[in-house]
Amino acid sequence: MRIDIVTLFPAMFEGFVNSSIIKRAIENNYVEVNIVDLREYTTNKHKKVDDTPYGGGAGMVLTCQPVFDCVKALRKEDTKVLMMTPQGKTYKQQTAYEFAKMTHIIILCGHYEGFDERIRTLVDYEVSLGDYVLTGGETASMVIADSIIRLIDGVIEKESHENDSFSNGLLEYPQYTKPRVYEGLEVPEVLCNGNHKEIAIWKHKESLRKTYFKRPDLLENYSLSEQEAKWIEEFKNKE
Numbered sequence: 067m068r069i070d071i072v073t074l075f076p077a078m079f080e081g082f083v084n085s086s087i088i089k090r091a092i093e094n095n096y097v098e099v100n101i102v103d104l105r106e107y108t109t110n111k112h113k114k115v116d117d118t119p120y121g122g123g124a125g126m127v128l129t130c131q132p133v134f135d136c137v138k139a140l141r142k143e144d145t146k147v148l149m150m151t152p153q154g155k156t157y158k159q160q161t162a163y164e165f166a167k168m169t170h171i172i173i174l175c176g177h178y179e180g181f182d183e184r185i186r187t188l189v190d191y192e193v194s195l196g197d198y199v200l201t202g203g204e205t206a207s208m209v210i211a212d213s214i215i216r217l218i219d220g221v222i223e224k225e226s227h228e229n230d231s232f233s234n235g236l237l238e239y240p241q242y243t244k245p246r247v248y249e250g251l252e253v254p255e256v257l258c259n260g261n262h263k264e265i266a267i268w269k270h271k272e273s274l275r276k277t278y279f280k281r282p283d284l285l286e287n288y289s290l291s292e293q294e295a296k297w298i299e300e301f302k303n304k305e
Protein backbone atom coordinates (compact mmCIF):
# COMPACT_ATOMS: atom_id res chain seq x y z
CA MET A 67 0.00 0.00 0.00
CA ARG A 68 1.05 3.58 -0.66
CA ILE A 69 -0.27 6.57 1.27
CA ASP A 70 0.44 10.08 -0.06
CA ILE A 71 -0.31 12.80 2.47
CA VAL A 72 -0.67 16.23 0.88
CA THR A 73 0.09 19.03 3.31
CA LEU A 74 1.40 22.56 3.69
CA PHE A 75 3.33 21.48 6.79
CA PRO A 76 5.51 18.45 5.97
CA ALA A 77 7.65 18.95 9.09
CA MET A 78 4.70 17.95 11.27
CA PHE A 79 5.05 14.36 10.01
CA GLU A 80 8.69 13.79 11.00
CA GLY A 81 7.82 12.17 14.32
CA PHE A 82 4.97 10.22 12.81
CA VAL A 83 6.95 8.41 10.10
CA ASN A 84 10.05 7.99 12.27
CA SER A 85 8.56 6.38 15.37
CA SER A 86 7.33 3.08 16.67
CA ILE A 87 5.11 0.75 14.62
CA ILE A 88 4.66 3.16 11.70
CA LYS A 89 8.43 3.50 11.28
CA ARG A 90 8.83 -0.30 11.34
CA ALA A 91 5.98 -0.80 8.85
CA ILE A 92 7.69 1.61 6.45
CA GLU A 93 11.14 0.07 6.93
CA ASN A 94 9.75 -3.43 6.34
CA ASN A 95 7.97 -2.27 3.16
CA TYR A 96 4.44 -2.98 4.34
CA VAL A 97 3.57 0.57 3.43
CA GLU A 98 5.10 3.52 1.61
CA VAL A 99 4.23 6.87 3.15
CA ASN A 100 5.01 9.97 1.06
CA ILE A 101 4.64 13.37 2.60
CA VAL A 102 3.86 15.68 -0.29
CA ASP A 103 4.40 19.44 0.03
CA LEU A 104 1.44 21.14 -1.64
CA ARG A 105 3.49 24.28 -2.27
CA GLU A 106 5.59 22.35 -4.79
CA TYR A 107 2.52 22.21 -7.03
CA THR A 108 1.54 25.86 -7.04
CA THR A 109 2.16 27.84 -10.22
CA ASN A 110 2.07 31.07 -8.21
CA LYS A 111 5.49 32.73 -8.30
CA HIS A 112 5.22 33.57 -4.58
CA LYS A 113 4.29 29.93 -3.77
CA LYS A 114 0.85 31.08 -2.65
CA VAL A 115 -1.70 28.28 -2.24
CA ASP A 116 -4.62 30.17 -0.69
CA ASP A 117 -6.74 33.23 -1.26
CA THR A 118 -9.54 35.27 0.29
CA PRO A 119 -13.07 33.83 0.11
CA TYR A 120 -15.57 35.07 -2.48
CA GLY A 121 -18.49 36.76 -0.78
CA GLY A 122 -16.30 37.86 2.10
CA GLY A 123 -15.67 36.25 5.46
CA ALA A 124 -12.72 35.52 7.69
CA GLY A 125 -9.58 33.60 6.82
CA MET A 126 -8.05 32.11 3.70
CA VAL A 127 -9.24 29.28 1.47
CA LEU A 128 -7.00 26.72 -0.27
CA THR A 129 -7.15 27.35 -4.02
CA CYS A 130 -8.02 24.77 -6.66
CA GLN A 131 -4.92 24.91 -8.86
CA PRO A 132 -2.25 23.38 -6.61
CA VAL A 133 -4.59 20.70 -5.27
CA PHE A 134 -5.93 19.74 -8.73
CA ASP A 135 -2.40 19.58 -10.19
CA CYS A 136 -1.06 17.64 -7.21
CA VAL A 137 -3.84 15.04 -7.32
CA LYS A 138 -3.46 14.72 -11.11
CA ALA A 139 0.26 14.08 -10.70
CA LEU A 140 -0.15 11.50 -7.93
CA ARG A 141 -3.30 9.69 -9.06
CA LYS A 142 -3.03 6.16 -10.46
CA GLU A 143 -5.74 3.82 -11.72
CA ASP A 144 -6.62 2.41 -8.30
CA THR A 145 -6.21 5.61 -6.24
CA LYS A 146 -8.76 6.76 -3.68
CA VAL A 147 -8.68 10.39 -2.53
CA LEU A 148 -9.59 11.20 1.08
CA MET A 149 -10.31 14.75 2.20
CA MET A 150 -9.85 15.59 5.88
CA THR A 151 -12.80 17.77 6.81
CA PRO A 152 -15.08 18.28 9.81
CA GLN A 153 -17.94 18.10 7.28
CA GLY A 154 -17.15 14.47 6.37
CA LYS A 155 -18.53 11.19 7.63
CA THR A 156 -17.31 10.43 11.14
CA TYR A 157 -14.43 7.96 11.02
CA LYS A 158 -14.98 4.49 12.47
CA GLN A 159 -12.93 1.32 12.83
CA GLN A 160 -15.02 -0.34 10.10
CA THR A 161 -13.91 2.43 7.72
CA ALA A 162 -10.30 1.77 8.70
CA TYR A 163 -10.79 -1.88 7.65
CA GLU A 164 -12.26 -0.70 4.33
CA PHE A 165 -9.36 1.71 3.70
CA ALA A 166 -6.76 -0.92 4.67
CA LYS A 167 -7.79 -2.97 1.61
CA MET A 168 -6.88 -0.13 -0.77
CA THR A 169 -3.59 -0.02 -2.64
CA HIS A 170 -3.12 3.74 -3.02
CA ILE A 171 -4.61 6.51 -0.92
CA ILE A 172 -4.09 10.26 -1.25
CA ILE A 173 -5.00 12.18 1.91
CA LEU A 174 -5.68 15.90 1.49
CA CYS A 175 -5.00 18.02 4.59
CA GLY A 176 -6.81 21.33 4.70
CA HIS A 177 -5.68 24.39 6.62
CA TYR A 178 -6.95 27.90 7.36
CA GLU A 179 -10.66 28.05 6.38
CA GLY A 180 -10.41 24.80 4.41
CA PHE A 181 -10.77 23.96 0.72
CA ASP A 182 -12.33 25.71 -2.26
CA GLU A 183 -15.59 23.77 -2.64
CA ARG A 184 -14.65 22.65 -6.19
CA ILE A 185 -11.80 20.54 -4.78
CA ARG A 186 -14.51 18.15 -3.54
CA THR A 187 -14.97 16.96 -7.15
CA LEU A 188 -11.58 15.19 -6.83
CA VAL A 189 -12.50 13.37 -3.66
CA ASP A 190 -13.80 9.83 -3.06
CA TYR A 191 -14.28 10.12 0.73
CA GLU A 192 -14.73 13.10 3.03
CA VAL A 193 -13.49 12.00 6.45
CA SER A 194 -14.09 13.68 9.80
CA LEU A 195 -12.57 12.69 13.12
CA GLY A 196 -15.56 14.05 15.00
CA ASP A 197 -17.73 17.05 15.64
CA TYR A 198 -15.01 19.55 16.48
CA VAL A 199 -12.68 21.72 14.42
CA LEU A 200 -8.90 21.33 14.23
CA THR A 201 -6.51 23.98 12.89
CA GLY A 202 -5.48 21.65 10.07
CA GLY A 203 -5.92 18.21 8.57
CA GLU A 204 -2.38 17.11 9.48
CA THR A 205 -3.15 15.57 12.88
CA ALA A 206 -6.34 14.07 11.44
CA SER A 207 -4.43 12.49 8.55
CA MET A 208 -1.97 10.93 10.99
CA VAL A 209 -4.86 9.39 12.89
CA ILE A 210 -6.31 7.96 9.68
CA ALA A 211 -2.96 6.71 8.33
CA ASP A 212 -2.05 5.15 11.70
CA SER A 213 -5.36 3.31 12.01
CA ILE A 214 -5.00 1.95 8.45
CA ILE A 215 -1.33 0.95 8.65
CA ARG A 216 -1.78 -1.15 11.81
CA LEU A 217 -4.41 -3.21 9.96
CA ILE A 218 -2.11 -4.12 7.05
CA ASP A 219 -1.27 -7.83 7.24
CA GLY A 220 2.04 -8.36 9.03
CA VAL A 221 2.33 -4.91 10.66
CA ILE A 222 1.03 -6.11 14.03
CA GLU A 223 -0.25 -9.52 15.11
CA LYS A 224 -3.65 -10.18 13.57
CA GLU A 225 -5.00 -11.42 16.91
CA SER A 226 -4.07 -8.10 18.43
CA HIS A 227 -6.31 -5.95 16.23
CA GLU A 228 -9.02 -8.58 15.94
CA ASN A 229 -9.62 -8.23 19.69
CA ASP A 230 -9.42 -4.45 19.70
CA SER A 231 -12.39 -2.34 20.64
CA PHE A 232 -14.95 -1.90 17.80
CA SER A 233 -13.54 -4.77 15.69
CA ASN A 234 -16.39 -7.08 16.67
CA GLY A 235 -18.79 -4.29 17.57
CA LEU A 236 -17.89 -4.24 21.29
CA LEU A 237 -15.26 -2.55 23.47
CA GLU A 238 -12.28 -4.68 24.40
CA TYR A 239 -12.33 -6.62 27.71
CA PRO A 240 -10.19 -5.28 30.63
CA GLN A 241 -6.46 -6.00 30.40
CA TYR A 242 -4.05 -6.64 33.29
CA THR A 243 -0.34 -7.29 33.60
CA LYS A 244 2.11 -8.05 36.42
CA PRO A 245 2.16 -7.72 39.40
CA ARG A 246 -0.86 -9.77 40.41
CA VAL A 247 -1.59 -7.43 43.33
CA TYR A 248 -0.75 -3.71 43.22
CA GLU A 249 -1.58 -1.47 46.19
CA GLY A 250 -4.27 -3.95 47.19
CA LEU A 251 -5.80 -4.05 43.70
CA GLU A 252 -6.01 -7.64 42.46
CA VAL A 253 -6.07 -9.17 39.01
CA PRO A 254 -9.27 -11.26 38.55
CA GLU A 255 -8.58 -14.82 39.67
CA VAL A 256 -9.94 -16.37 36.45
CA LEU A 257 -7.15 -14.78 34.35
CA CYS A 258 -4.50 -16.56 36.40
CA ASN A 259 -6.01 -20.06 36.54
CA GLY A 260 -4.81 -21.24 33.11
CA ASN A 261 -8.29 -22.47 32.07
CA HIS A 262 -8.51 -21.10 28.53
CA LYS A 263 -12.21 -21.83 28.08
CA GLU A 264 -13.13 -19.98 31.29
CA ILE A 265 -10.83 -17.11 30.35
CA ALA A 266 -12.44 -16.78 26.91
CA ILE A 267 -15.93 -16.68 28.47
CA TRP A 268 -14.81 -14.10 31.05
CA LYS A 269 -13.28 -11.89 28.33
CA HIS A 270 -16.43 -12.09 26.24
CA LYS A 271 -18.70 -11.21 29.17
CA GLU A 272 -16.46 -8.36 30.39
CA SER A 273 -16.25 -6.99 26.87
CA LEU A 274 -20.05 -6.88 26.77
CA ARG A 275 -20.21 -5.40 30.30
CA LYS A 276 -17.82 -2.56 29.35
CA THR A 277 -19.80 -1.82 26.23
CA TYR A 278 -23.12 -1.89 28.10
CA PHE A 279 -21.93 0.57 30.75
CA LYS A 280 -19.58 2.80 28.71
CA ARG A 281 -20.94 2.77 25.16
CA PRO A 282 -24.51 1.46 25.17
CA ASP A 283 -25.00 3.16 21.76
CA LEU A 284 -22.78 0.46 20.20
CA LEU A 285 -25.29 -2.21 21.23
CA GLU A 286 -28.03 -0.60 19.12
CA ASN A 287 -26.46 -2.11 15.99
CA TYR A 288 -25.23 -5.31 17.65
CA SER A 289 -27.11 -8.55 17.39
CA LEU A 290 -27.08 -10.23 20.83
CA SER A 291 -26.75 -14.00 21.19
CA GLU A 292 -28.99 -15.73 23.73
CA GLN A 293 -26.11 -15.86 26.22
CA GLU A 294 -25.28 -12.19 25.71
CA ALA A 295 -28.93 -11.22 26.26
CA LYS A 296 -28.82 -13.11 29.57
CA TRP A 297 -25.66 -11.29 30.60
CA ILE A 298 -27.27 -7.95 29.76
CA GLU A 299 -30.22 -8.81 32.04
CA GLU A 300 -27.70 -9.63 34.78
CA PHE A 301 -25.96 -6.25 34.30
CA LYS A 302 -29.31 -4.44 34.39
CA ASN A 303 -30.19 -6.10 37.70
CA LYS A 304 -26.90 -4.86 39.17
CA GLU A 305 -27.37 -1.24 38.00
Ligand SMILES: C[S@@+](CC[C@H](N)C(=O)[O-])C[C@H]1O[C@@H](n2cnc3c(N)ncnc32)[C@H](O)[C@@H]1O
Nearest residue numbers: 150151152176179180194195199200202203206
Ligand atom coordinates in the same frame (compact mmCIF):
# COMPACT_ATOMS: atom_id res chain seq x y z
C1 LIG B 1 -10.00 25.20 10.59
S1 LIG B 1 -10.42 23.80 9.66
C2 LIG B 1 -11.57 24.41 8.51
C3 LIG B 1 -12.98 24.21 8.94
C4 LIG B 1 -13.99 24.75 7.94
N1 LIG B 1 -13.96 26.18 7.91
C5 LIG B 1 -15.40 24.28 8.36
O1 LIG B 1 -16.01 24.94 9.18
O2 LIG B 1 -15.84 23.21 7.87
C6 LIG B 1 -8.98 23.53 8.71
C7 LIG B 1 -8.77 22.11 8.24
O3 LIG B 1 -8.59 21.26 9.37
C8 LIG B 1 -9.03 19.95 9.04
N2 LIG B 1 -10.01 19.55 10.06
C9 LIG B 1 -10.56 20.34 11.00
N3 LIG B 1 -11.40 19.66 11.78
C10 LIG B 1 -11.39 18.38 11.33
C11 LIG B 1 -12.08 17.21 11.72
N4 LIG B 1 -12.95 17.19 12.74
N5 LIG B 1 -11.83 16.07 11.04
C12 LIG B 1 -10.96 16.07 10.00
N6 LIG B 1 -10.28 17.16 9.58
C13 LIG B 1 -10.51 18.31 10.23
C14 LIG B 1 -9.61 20.01 7.64
O4 LIG B 1 -8.64 19.53 6.73
C15 LIG B 1 -9.89 21.48 7.45
O5 LIG B 1 -9.86 21.86 6.10
